[in-house]
Amino acid sequence: MIERLETHVFETVAILGAGLIGSSIARACEASGAAKSVLIYDANEAVRERAKKIALGSICETVEEACTDADLVILCTPVGMIETAAKAASPFLKAGAILSDVGSVKASALNDMLAVAPSYAHVIAGHPIAGTEHSGPDAGFAKLFSGRWCILTPLEDQDEAYQLATAKLTKFWEAFGSTVEIMTAKRHDLVLAITSHLPHLIAYNICATAEDMEQVTEGEVVKFSAGGFRDFTRIAASDPTMWRDVFLNNKEAVLETLGRFTEDLAALQRAIRWSDGDQLFELFTRARSIRKSVIEAGQDTAAPNFGRRNQEDDTPAE
Amino acid sequence: MIERLETHVFETVAILGAGLIGSSIARACEASGAAKSVLIYDANEAVRERAKKIALGSICETVEEACTDADLVILCTPVGMIETAAKAASPFLKAGAILSDVGSVKASALNDMLAVAPSYAHVIAGHPIAGTEHSGPDAGFAKLFSGRWCILTPLEDQDEAYQLATAKLTKFWEAFGSTVEIMTAKRHDLVLAITSHLPHLIAYNICATAEDMEQVTEGEVVKFSAGGFRDFTRIAASDPTMWRDVFLNNKEAVLETLGRFTEDLAALQRAIRWSDGDQLFELFTRARSIRKSVIEAGQDTAAPNFGRRNQEDDTPAE
Numbered sequence: 173m174i175e176r177l178e179t180h181v182f183e184t185v186a187i188l189g190a191g192l193i194g195s196s197i198a199r200a201c202e203a204s205g206a207a208k209s210v211l212i213y214d215a216n217e218a219v220r221e222r223a224k225k226i227a228l229g230s231i232c233e234t235v236e237e238a239c240t241d242a243d244l245v246i247l248c249t250p251v252g253m254i255e256t257a258a259k260a261a262s263p264f265l266k267a268g269a270i271l272s273d274v275g276s277v278k279a280s281a282l283n284d285m286l287a288v289a290p291s292y293a294h295v296i297a298g299h300p301i302a303g304t305e306h307s308g309p310d311a312g313f314a315k316l317f318s319g320r321w322c323i324l325t326p327l328e329d330q331d332e333a334y335q336l337a338t339a340k341l342t343k344f345w346e347a348f349g350s351t352v353e354i355m356t357a358k359r360h361d362l363v364l365a366i367t368s369h370l371p372h373l374i375a376y377n378i379c380a381t382a383e384d385m386e387q388v389t390e391g392e393v394v395k396f397s398a399g400g401f402r403d404f405t406r407i408a409a410s411d412p413t414m415w416r417d418v419f420l421n422n423k424e425a426v427l428e429t430l431g432r433f434t435e436d437l438a439a440l441q442r443a444i445r446w447s448d449g450d451q452l453f454e455l456f457t458r459a460r461s462i463r464k465s466v467i468e469a470g471q472d473t474a475a476p477n478f479g480r481r482n483q484e485d486d487t488p489a490e
Numbered sequence: 491m492i493e494r495l496e497t498h499v500f501e502t503v504a505i506l507g508a509g510l511i512g513s514s515i516a517r518a519c520e521a522s523g524a525a526k527s528v529l530i531y532d533a534n535e536a537v538r539e540r541a542k543k544i545a546l547g548s549i550c551e552t553v554e555e556a557c558t559d560a561d562l563v564i565l566c567t568p569v570g571m572i573e574t575a576a577k578a579a580s581p582f583l584k585a586g587a588i589l590s591d592v593g594s595v596k597a598s599a600l601n602d603m604l605a606v607a608p609s610y611a612h613v614i615a616g617h618p619i620a621g622t623e624h625s626g627p628d629a630g631f632a633k634l635f636s637g638r639w640c641i642l643t644p645l646e647d648q649d650e651a652y653q654l655a656t657a658k659l660t661k662f663w664e665a666f667g668s669t670v671e672i673m674t675a676k677r678h679d680l681v682l683a684i685t686s687h688l689p690h691l692i693a694y695n696i697c698a699t700a701e702d703m704e705q706v707t708e709g710e711v712v713k714f715s716a717g718g719f720r721d722f723t724r725i726a727a728s729d730p731t732m733w734r735d736v737f738l739n740n741k742e743a744v745l746e747t748l749g750r751f752t753e754d755l756a757a758l759q760r761a762i763r764w765s766d767g768d769q770l771f772e773l774f775t776r777a778r779s780i781r782k783s784v785i786e787a788g789q790d791t792a793a794p795n796f797g798r799r800n801q802e803d804d805t806p807a808e
């Protein structure tokens with residue numbers, strides 16, 4: 173699904189952070205021709221070494237080297253490191269350069285970038301709704317973003333140059349096979365709180381509960397995990413640093429969503445305790461209708477087995 | 491993975507309830523030769539008609555017709571209908587026949603069967619840890635049980651005939667490629683409460699919460715469901731009747747497990763509210779280790795994308 177462009181979108185793209193997302197962007201640039209040259213920097217020396225070994229592109233030893241000529245600098249670090257990375261990049265941004273990111277939380281990332289970026293650069297935050305539970309430079313692949321949404325949260329009421337920059341960044345993601353959606357950072361953080369952050373929190377929590385159930389040996393929980401629990405463990409296999417940063421930086425929306433979840437769960441608990449079969453049936457039927465909508469929206473297939481084929485055809489998302 | 495047996499395990503097997511599980515057993519009998527003849531009855535006329543149309547086997551018009559000659563009668567109805575089905579079958583059980591089931595809760599099913607079965611029949615409850623989110627006779631397939639666990643919960647301290655019957659039922663499931671595990675009904679219900687029932691309850695609940703979030707249009711929740719939520723909707727696509735019955739019949743273990751889950755969630759909520767990054771990181775890291783155990787136990791693969799291939803190779807479980 174990645175077609176080669178006839179002309180690049182950007183001459184030079186700098187990627188700071190060569191993990192799952194950064195290395196996937198590097199590979200997608202290569203596959204699509206969206207950038208003429210890609211310069212990669214990672215704060216972790218071992219990651220830089222590994223990135224060289226697997227020939228990810230031009231690996232730089234300093235932020236300066238990566239950013240000086242870049243038309244787009246894209247921060248691919250955990251959300252908690254966006255401030256640090258933006259600070260490191262800012263002195264080297266050229267006039268008209270775009271400073272963007274891929275962080276799973278947008279309001280905090282946007283603020284962190286705006287606080288340090290020079291006025292002659294365009295700050296446009298972004299978030300590809302694509303990922304896997306793996307991290308690091310080896311986990312990335314070019315097609316990760318293909319057929320997926322990418323949300324951009326540009327500032328409102330900006331000049332023409334900024335709007336042109338947003339259009340270019342849109343083109344860049346489209347070159348990877350993504351569909352770009354524009355919304356405010358605040359709205360992004362609320363939508364993602366329910367579609368991504370809460371599900372991850374719940375998955376982590378159920379794993380903790382399972383571990384703590386002393387009457388049941390861990391061996392048995394694991395042994396019979398195919399009953400549903402297994403699917404939660406996959407979600408909970410995601411990187412702890414990344415997710416810690418997500419929850420610390422989207423506190424308000426996550427707590428609001430979690431509050432609703434807890435209220436709903438209390439009602440379910442009551443229905444079970446009082447053997448209210450009708451209420452259970454009604455609620456389970458409603459939940460099913462959301463599944464139907466997900467399938468109709470093409471976000472999953474109705475085939476059993478998660479409707480997933482192999483990584484070549486289809487990829488899970490963050 | 492289903493090899494043809496040289497000799498049948500049973501002459502005649504009666505299946506009551508021709509849905510996902512019942513029709514899969516019929517197909518697996520056919521593929522493995524575990525039964526010489528398979529007689530199928532379903533209380534729902536439309537299901538019987540459909541089963542005839544797709545040539546599932548010998549479809550009977552009455553329970554009597556199905557059960558009179560059967561060496562094994564296996565109840566494949568929702569848990570709430572096991573009592574009714576057992577009552578219907580009991581008058582026709584021959585001496586030495588096995589009365590079994592596949593219900594997702596075992597103590598209640600076992601009691602329901604024991605209450606009505608004649609003393610000359612052997613009641614042995616069972617539960618294959620295999621399934622999909624679909625129901626009905628069309629959803630079944632022969633390989634559903636292949637490479638999966640099947641838990642049997644025979645009564646303790648029984649005579650030799652009973653033990654022989656248990657050994658035969660074990661062989662029957664092994665013929666489908668399952669590995670049989672023996673435990674008490676009570677233990678089954680506790681283990682499954684955490685590995686299956688709680689995950690389903692949580693998945694249903696998060697779907698309800700998502701639906702209720704009015705500030706976020708349903709369209710957006712569905713649109714960006716690939717961020718994690720999608721995977722919960724699949725689990726919540728399961729049959730409402732089946733799951734209502736599970737929760738009504740495994741109340742005690744589910745409420746106990748849910749209580750622990752809620753406590754753990756409150757602690758997580760507090761950690762987020764107080765920005766306790768270390769606690770989040772520590773908990774997320776622990777959760778990850780359970781994932782590692784699941785993979786090491788061969789219950790899932792480390793490949794991203796749920797490690798699932800297609801239905802031919804690998805199947806999801808209940």
Ligand SMILES: NC(=O)c1ccc[n+]([C@@H]2O[C@H](COP(=O)([O-])OP(=O)(O)OC[C@H]3O[C@@H](n4cnc5c(N)ncnc54)[C@H](OP(=O)(O)O)[C@@H]3O)[C@@H](O)[C@H]2O)c1
Pocket residue numbers: 188189190191192193194213214215216219248249250251253256257274275276277299300301302303304305306307308309411414489490
């Ligand atoms: N994983 C997903 O499914 C997914 C999906 C969409 C968006 N995202 C977002 O994408 C971002 C990256 O996630 P990821 O999964 O790619 O993480 P990852 O695989 O852990 O990669 C992040 C890389 O950034 C490096 N890094 C940390 N601080 C840095 C700095 N100041 N300058 C340069 N490099 C630095 C890290 O080095 P160390 O190894 O030393 O930390 C690491 O190599 C996160 O903000 C996440 O929220 C993730």
Ligand SMILES: NC(=O)c1ccc[n+]([C@@H]2O[C@H](COP(=O)([O-])OP(=O)(O)OC[C@H]3O[C@@H](n4cnc5c(N)ncnc54)[C@H](OP(=O)(O)O)[C@@H]3O)[C@@H](O)[C@H]2O)c1
Pocket residue numbers: 506507508509510511512531532533534537566567568569571574575592593594595617618619620621622623624625626627729732807808
């Ligand atoms: N689905 C899974 O993943 C899974 C996995 C393991 C075990 N189980 C257990 O397996 C059992 C069956 O589940 P399933 O998914 O196969 O359900 P299903 O597809 O809904 O099939 C159940 C069938 O039984 C019929 N039935 C109801 N009462 C009956 C009676 N008294 N006599 C004869 N037939 C009757 C139903 O008719 P109607 O359509 O009229 O109700 C339906 O056709 C449940 O106890 C469940 O807990 C399910």
